[in-house]
Amino acid sequence: MRGGGGRRLESVALHALLFAGATLAISPLLWMVSASFMHAGEANASPPPLFPHTPTLEHYRALFTSQSLGRYFLNSAAISVGGTGLAVVITGMAGYAFAKLRFPKRDPLFRVLLAGMVVPGQVAMLPMFLELRQLGLINTLFGAMIPVLAPIYGVFLVRQYALSIPDDLLNAARLDGASELRIFRAIVFPAIAPVLVTLGVFTFLSAWNDFMWPLIVLSDDARYTLPVALANLAGEHVQDVELMMAGAVVTVLPVFLAFLFLQRYYIQGIMAGSTKG
Amino acid sequence: MSARLGRAEARAGWMFVTPALVLIGVFFVIPVISVFLLSFTDFDIYSIGDVANTRFVGLGNYRALVASPLFWTALRNTAYYVAVGGPLSVAVSLAAAVLINARLTRWKPFFRSAYFAPWVTTLVAVALVWRYVYHPQYGPLNAFLGVLGIGPIDWLGSPRWAMPAIILVSVWKNFGYNMLVFLAGLQLIPDDLYEAAELDGAGAWHRFRHVTVPMLGPTFLFVGVVTMIAAVQIFSEPYVMTQGGPLKSTLTLVLFMYEQGFRWWRLGFAAAIAVVLFLLTLLGTLLQLRLRRERAA
Numbered sequence: 402m403r404g405g406g407g408r409r410l411e412s413v414a415l416h417a418l419l420f421a422g423a424t425l426a427i428s429p430l431l432w433m434v435s436a437s438f439m440h441a442g443e444a445n446a447s448p449p450p451l452f453p454h455t456p457t458l459e460h461y462r463a464l465f466t467s468q469s470l471g472r473y474f475l476n477s478a479a480i481s482v483g484g485t486g487l488a489v490v491i492t493g494m495a496g497y498a499f500a501k502l503r504f505p506k507r508d509p510l511f512r513v514l515l516a517g518m519v520v521p522g523q524v525a526m527l528p529m530f531l532e533l534r535q536l537g538l539i540n541t542l543f544g545a546m547i548p549v550l551a552p553i554y555g556v557f558l559v560r561q562y563a564l565s566i567p568d569d570l571l572n573a574a575r576l577d578g579a580s581e582l583r584i585f586r587a588i589v590f591p592a593i594a595p596v597l598v599t600l601g602v603f604t605f606l607s608a609w610n611d612f613m614w615p616l617i618v619l620s621d622d623a624r625y626t627l628p629v630a631l632a633n634l635a636g637e638h639v640q641d642v643e644l645m646m647a648g649a650v651v652t653v654l655p656v657f658l659a660f661l662f663l664q665r666y667y668i669q670g671i672m673a674g675s676t677k678g
Numbered sequence: 679m680s681a682r683l684g685r686a687e688a689r690a691g692w693m694f695v696t697p698a699l700v701l702i703g704v705f706f707v708i709p710v711i712s713v714f715l716l717s718f719t720d721f722d723i724y725s726i727g728d729v730a731n732t733r734f735v736g737l738g739n740y741r742a743l744v745a746s747p748l749f750w751t752a753l754r755n756t757a758y759y760v761a762v763g764g765p766l767s768v769a770v771s772l773a774a775a776v777l778i779n780a781r782l783t784r785w786k787p788f789f790r791s792a793y794f795a796p797w798v799t800t801l802v803a804v805a806l807v808w809r810y811v812y813h814p815q816y817g818p819l820n821a822f823l824g825v826l827g828i829g830p831i832d833w834l835g836s837p838r839w840a841m842p843a844i845i846l847v848s849v850w851k852n853f854g855y856n857m858l859v860f861l862a863g864l865q866l867i868p869d870d871l872y873e874a875a876e877l878d879g880a881g882a883w884h885r886f887r888h889v890t891v892p893m894l895g896p897t898f899l900f901v902g903v904v905t906m907i908a909a910v911q912i913f914s915e916p917y918v919m920t921q922g923g924p925l926k927s928t929l930t931l932v933l934f935m936y937e938q939g940f941r942w943w944r945l946g947f948a949a950a951i952a953v954v955l956f957l958l959t960l961l962g963t964l965l966q967l968r969l970r971r972e973r974a975a
Binding site: 416422426492504517521523527528531534550606628635645649664667672673 | 683684686687688689690691692693694695697698699701702704705706707708709710712713716726774777778780782783784788789790791792793794795796798799800801802803804806807808809810811815816817818821850854855858859861862882907910911913914917918932935936939940945948949952953955956959960963
């Protein structure tokens with residue numbers, strides 16, 4: 402075995418690498434925040450400045466007044482919060498039923514759903530657009546949230562979790578005369594709450610960050626979500642780096658805060674899903 | 679009594695799955711089937727005005743696709759992105775996971791969160807940050823390369839460098855997810871295997887090569903194929919950073935589909951591109967199933 406000196410050197414090298422990696426990972430995000438407080442034109446200097454000379458809120462003010470970013474923020478929030486709420490209830494019920502309720506054709510149906518999981522959503526987008534046009538859902542917030550409402554992976558995730566609910570518990574409640582809806586509310590819902598939180602966090606994230614579908618389905622400026630509005634703004638204001646960075650901060654901040662406060666659900670969800678699968 | 683309960687249970691079962699099934703059926707199954715039908719028609723801007731203007735054209739769209747140089751450009755660019763970006767992303771994820779999982783590593787939760795942070799961000803927003811990082815005149819990347827004596831490169835403005843630049847952004851943005859998958863896999867490797875290797879005098883590289891890699895093998899293949907399948911679907915990065923340029927060097931398959939379908943309203947033609955996308959994904963999935971079967975055997 403090697404002595405303490407080798408070990409110490411190994412540890413220093415290891416942590417140097419780890420810190421270098423962490424710097425590469427988060428410095429673009431830190432600089433985004435820093436540049437959003439710079440005066441117009443300040444970032445366009447060589448070498449690029451790391452910090453604002455005198456911090457200013459002018460870009461945030463401009464975004465929320467002349468660029469109506471507040472409206473896009475509300476659109477994004479409505480789609481993400483509404484979509485997440487509906488998705489949690491819809492997939493929660495379906496996942497539980499596939500795990501615990503015996504009904505005809507249950508297992509073949511579930512297998513068909515699983516097979517559908519391999520088809521990328523983009524394949525469906527052209528006909529879906531025509532369909533939504535027929536239904537009058539183009540340019541509506543509901544139309545934009547449709548892809549997140551019933552994620553198949555969510556049904557799968559909830560089902561795996563609900564399998565562990567003891568049958569005896571459900572049967573006892575049935576013998577006591579409880580209705581299935583009541584059983585779901587009183588027994589199942591609390592039992593699967595942890596997986597619903599994980600699912601909710603992921604759904605919120607994908608709804609908030611989604612770009613392609615809102616871009617297709619929302620053509621009216623007043624209905625844009627933040628990512629669509631930001632991409633549009635970036636086309637018009639190529640030179641206004643500081644303004645773009647302020648817009649980027651506003652767009653990223655909600656999901657980033659959700660990550661900071663709920664990260665154990667993210668991390669557990671991904672790590673558990675990968676070892677079971 | 680139990681028969682009555684059974685019927686109530688079956689009724690409840692159907693009731694509980696109906697909302698999900700209706701949504702999945704109407705907004706996923708029907709569109710996926712329709713895309714094949716749509717690809718055999720000349721559905722275009724006139725059809726949007728009146729569906730009666732649509733004709734059945736058989737394989738016409740596929741013939742037009744094969745004859746279109748843009749389609750081959752998009753396919754080549756997508757293949758480039760998948761073949762370079764996929765393995766690079768997996769390698770970075772694995773390296774990060776191994777470093778974080780090392781026994782000597784302190785502050786593991788900090789590093790894990792820092793590396794994972796880019797994954798939760800909104801792509802459109804961080805793509806704008808990277809557009810600045812790549813700025814030929816003021817960008818930090820060229821400033822850094824300048825110190826090393828490498829002349830300024832117009833990253834997003836040159837057909838040669840635009841795709842590598844986009845690959846770098848994608849790797850930065852996405853490696854955190856696979857890193858967590860690898861971390862989960864690494865934690866399943868028993869410590870005594872490393873201890874035994876160390877007693878045999880194996881250095882860090884040998885331990886990685888002869889303990890980590892074989893034990894992680896299945897996770898490795900799985901992550902690789904899933905990453906490649908996801909990579910085929912790339913759209914937002916080129917849309918925001920280069921609009922497919924310069925000289926179509928970052929035009930990807932899905933971006934091509936989007937432009938044909940929703941900018942030029944050639945939905946029949948675009949549907950044929952969607953079918954190609956479907957077939958490519960299917961190919962990836964079959965590969966994955968095969969690998970999984972081999973692992974089970």
